[in-house]
Amino acid sequence: MKLVIENVKKRFDKKEVLKGIDFEFEKGKIYGLLGRNGAGKTTLFNCLNEVLEVDEGSFYLVEDKQKRPMEDEDIGYVLSTPNVPEFLTGREFLKFFIDINEEHITNLKSIDEYFELMKISEEDRDKLLKDYSHGMKNKMQMLVNIIMSPKVLLLDEPLTSFDVVVAEEMKNLLRSIKKDHIIIFSTHIMELALDLCDEIVVLNKGVLKPIEPDRKSEKAFKEKIMASLMEE
Amino acid sequence: MLHSFVLSFRLRNAYRVNSILYSLKQIPLVKKILPDRLYQSKALKILGNIISILLEIVNIFLGKILYLWLMIYAFLTLYPTNPANTFLHLIFFLTIAGALMNTYMFNPTKDKYYAMILMRMDARWYTVSNYLYSMLKTIIGFLPFTLLFGFLIGMPLWISVLLPFFIAFTKSIVSCYNLAVYQNKKQVINENNPPKSYWIVVGICLLCAYGLPALHITITPLVFGILFLFFALCGIYAWVKIWYFPYYFSIYRFLLANHSIILSASEQKNKVTQETTHKYIQFDARFTSNKKGFAFFHDLFVKRHRKILTLAIKKQSIVILLLFLGALVLLLINKDIHGEINGLLLTYLPYFVFIMYLLNRGTTVTQAMFMNCDHSMLTYRIYRTPRVILGIFRERLKTLISLNLIPAFILGSALTILLYVTGGTDNLFNYLVLFVSIPAMSVFFSVHYLVMYYLLQPYNVQTEMKSSTYSLVQGLTYFVCYFMIDLHLPTFYFGIATCIFCILYSLISLFLVYHLAPKTFKLRL
Numbered sequence: 001m002k003l004v005i006e007n008v009k010k011r012f013d014k015k016e017v018l019k020g021i022d023f024e025f026e027k028g029k030i031y032g033l034l035g036r037n038g039a040g041k042t043t044l045f046n047c048l049n050e051v052l053e054v055d056e057g058s059f060y061l062v063e064d065k066q067k068r069p070m071e072d073e074d075i076g077y078v079l080s081t082p083n084v085p086e087f088l089t090g091r092e093f094l095k096f097f098i099d100i101n102e103e104h105i106t107n108l109k110s111i112d113e114y115f116e117l118m119k120i121s122e123e124d125r126d127k128l129l130k131d132y133s134h135g136m137k138n139k140m141q142m143l144v145n146i147i148m149s150p151k152v153l154l155l156d157e158p159l160t161s162f163d164v165v166v167a168e169e170m171k172n173l174l175r176s177i178k179k180d181h182i183i184i185f186s187t188h189i190m191e192l193a194l195d196l197c198d199e200i201v202v203l204n205k206g207v208l209k210p211i212e213p214d215r216k217s218e219k220a221f222k223e224k225i226m227a228s229l230m231e232e
Numbered sequence: 233m234l235h236s237f238v239l240s241f242r243l244r245n246a247y248r249v250n251s252i253l254y255s256l257k258q259i260p261l262v263k264k265i266l267p268d269r270l271y272q273s274k275a276l277k278i279l280g281n282i283i284s285i286l287l288e289i290v291n292i293f294l295g296k297i298l299y300l301w302l303m304i305y306a307f308l309t310l311y312p313t314n315p316a317n318t319f320l321h322l323i324f325f326l327t328i329a330g331a332l333m334n335t336y337m338f339n340p341t342k343d344k345y346y347a348m349i350l351m352r353m354d355a356r357w358y359t360v361s362n363y364l365y366s367m368l369k370t371i372i373g374f375l376p377f378t379l380l381f382g383f384l385i386g387m388p389l390w391i392s393v394l395l396p397f398f399i400a401f402t403k404s405i406v407s408c409y410n411l412a413v414y415q416n417k418k419q420v421i422n423e424n425n426p427p428k429s430y431w432i433v434v435g436i437c438l439l440c441a442y443g444l445p446a447l448h449i450t451i452t453p454l455v456f457g458i459l460f461l462f463f464a465l466c467g468i469y470a471w472v473k474i475w476y477f478p479y480y481f482s483i484y485r486f487l488l489a490n491h492s493i494i495l496s497a498s499e500q501k502n503k504v505t506q507e508t509t510h511k512y513i514q515f516d517a518r519f520t521s522n523k524k525g526f527a528f529f530h531d532l533f534v535k536r537h538r539k540i541l542t543l544a545i546k547k548q549s550i551v552i553l554l555l556f557l558g559a560l561v562l563l564l565i566n567k568d569i570h571g572e573i574n575g576l577l578l579t580y581l582p583y584f585v586f587i588m589y590l591l592n593r594g595t596t597v598t599q600a601m602f603m604n605c606d607h608s609m610l611t612y613r614i615y616r617t618p619r620v621i622l623g624i625f626r627e628r629l630k631t632l633i634s635l636n637l638i639p640a641f642i643l644g645s646a647l648t649i650l651l652y653v654t655g656g657t658d659n660l661f662n663y664l665v666l667f668v669s670i671p672a673m674s675v676f677f678s679v680h681y682l683v684m685y686y687l688l689q690p691y692n693v694q695t696e697m698k699s700s701t702y703s704l705v706q707g708l709t710y711f712v713c714y715f716m717i718d719l720h721l722p723t724f725y726f727g728i729a730t731c732i733f734c735i736l737y738s739l740i741s742l743f744l745v746y747h748l749a750p751k752t753f754k755l756r757l
Contacts, residue, residue, distance in 0.1 A: 046757060049613060050613075051754060051755060051757060052757060072613050072614060072616065072617040073613075073614065073617075075613050076612075076613065077611065077612075077613060079611060083607070083608035083609075083611040083612075084608050085604070085605050085608050085609055086510065086513060086604055086608070087513045087532065087533060087536040087537070087604050087605065088529075088532060088536075092528075092532060095528065096525070096528060096529045097614075099524050099525040099528060100525050100526070100614070100620060100623075101614060126517075128513070128515050130510065130513060144612065148614060150613075
């Protein structure tokens with residue numbers, strides 16, 4: 001399975017943020033999307049998530065050599081700021097999501113098993129989400145996307161609100177699910193990208209560019225990424 | 233000191249000019265003409281400066297004339313006492329109340345935050361110089377109008393001249409007292425949140441100001457003269473204390489710690505709306521739901537928002553019922569008014585469009601739907617699928633219609649019974665039309681608000697309302713309903729027209745929602 005982006009362009013007023021993105025993302029890999037502030041990472045995600053309409057170009061999935069447009073169920077988006085309905089408890093939130101997506105969920109587990117997966121303690125499961133901490137809300141957001149198991153998972157700085165232990169757990173979780181997904185992980189932290197991701201892609205001047213890993217040393221690879229980020 | 237003042241004045245002016253340019257950029261047509269780099273444009277900066285100066289002049293004079301006119305001069309005719317003495321009396325007590333509530337010095341504002349906290353300007357010189365400027369503005373701003381009103385009511389000239397100084401001295405005394413409170417008790421008084429004792433003094437002052445003249449008691453020029461001398465001496469002492477006070481930075485570090493002061497007015501309003509809406513959520517473990525899917529989700533929303541949904545409807549229904557019973561008792565006691573009320577019921581149905589508009593809480597409910605639910609849920613792609621959007625829309629519509637129908641049926645029945653009690657009507661259909669048209673209006677408003685919300689989804693990711701079309705529709709709804717107040721039409725015809733309109737409107741708008749909402753109901757970026 002591949003996610004193919006062809007010549008995607010997006011402008012706001014006179015500013016062209018995406019100047020023709022061409023890229024192929026493959027299943028089984030975590031892609032680290034790096035870019036400087038304002039480079040257009042979130043814009044690219046919003047276009048793929050169809051919150052924003054692209055001005056030109058297209059994107060689609062290729063499965064068994066067949067092209068098809070992305071369906072709503074194919075994409076999950078985890079934002080850096082957690083978004084959960086505050087009037088529900090954690091358990092009710094999961095129940096609602098499972099209820100409305102039953103036909104798309106394979107290997108359905110019990111709600112408590114999902115909580116276990118995310119290490120959310122029993123006493124927190126029946127609390128209103130508005131009383132959850134920032135990190136816990138983020139866990140819930142991540143969990144819902146993992147239950148839905150979308151083919152393409154977009155992650156926008158999802159680990160920054162976690163403490164080091166939870167962040168490590170989340171990294172392991174992502175590694176364990178990557179074989180069935182295309183995961184695109186946007187971050188500012190190069191070390192995190194290098195640690196977690198299989199491929200590094202840099203978004204600079206509105207263009208997406210893969211950075212070939214430098215087999216000789218990590219330092220040289222980092223320098224290559226930096227050079228690409230700073231390219232004028 | 234002068235250097236501090238000039239620096240702070242330039243700083244304040246710079247961001248005021250930028251705020252003016254920003255505001256200009258928000259006007260729909262103007263924003264297309266203005267260049268993107270408007271903050272670099274010299275011509276626009278000059279325009280901004282001119283507007284800024286005009287605003288400063290308005291700020292100096294306009295508030296003062298309005299205050300003297302609306303709070304004092306307008307009241308003079310109400311009292312039997314001498315107008316000049318009453319004017320003096322009112323201004324004396326209102327000045328004391330005003331000085332407690334409006335010190336300038338203890339008002340946490342953005343300009344103070346920028347200057348003293350961010351730019352680290354010398355707190356003492358900044359405060360003293362700006363305080364002197366604010367007192368000068370007080371004196372200059374009041375003087376022309378105390379002279380004008382004094383002339384109009386025949387007040388002695390010396391009083392008109394002294395009054396602005398009296399106001400400035402009183403303000404300084406209060407500021408000095410607040411500084412002393414800090415020095416002795418380490419308690420910082422915030423003028424936007426004054427202590428209870430201040431409220432009590434303000435209450436007493438208001439009572440003395442507006443109450444005593446009704447009892448023929450006012451301050452006389454002689455008493456004012458003596459009091460002025462006392463206030464002037466205390467004021468001068470206060471000025472010496474203000475000048476040498478050493479702990480301004482400590483006070484402002486505390487007073488300006490609340491970061492909400494650096495939010496813009498719209499950001500503050502948005503923050504307040506968000507907090508208020510979040511408070512609508514009430515959790516009670518007894519209220520769960522046995523439903524599934526959309527029905528489960530929506531059922532919990534209704535149960536956790538009882539305050540604005542079921543409880544609000546219950547209150548409305550009780551009030552309508554009580555008013556109806558009151559009207560019924562009145563009609564049974566006083567039979568003379570039957571004919572008149574009967575006539576009103578047969579021609580005043582349009583008035584009830586406005587009443588139903590007021591009863592419907594569509595805006596509050598859709599706002600809570602967005603803030604507490606859709607704002608987060610719309611970030612999930614699956615929530616934006618047509619199946620989910622329309623499924624939840626159906627549940628919401630059912631609830632809103634059925635809840636709003638309760639008070640509508642009570643009102644419809646009440647009006648029908650009142651029509652019968654006041655003598656009835658020859659055309660029996662009038663009963664039916666009156667009974668049905670009120671619930672029809674209720675259905676219309678329920679559909680209208682929800683459909684507008686789904687078709688125009690006016691909020692952005694930051695939960696700010698960003699759709700001018702939505703505001704326009706809201707405004708139009710209000711004006712049309714308000715216009716109905718003056719419309720007197722036979723209930724029979726107007727009622728039938730209302731019912732037909734409501735059915736057609738509901739059908740068309742539901743058709744539009746089913747076809748367009750999956751595209752329109754999304755977060756604005």
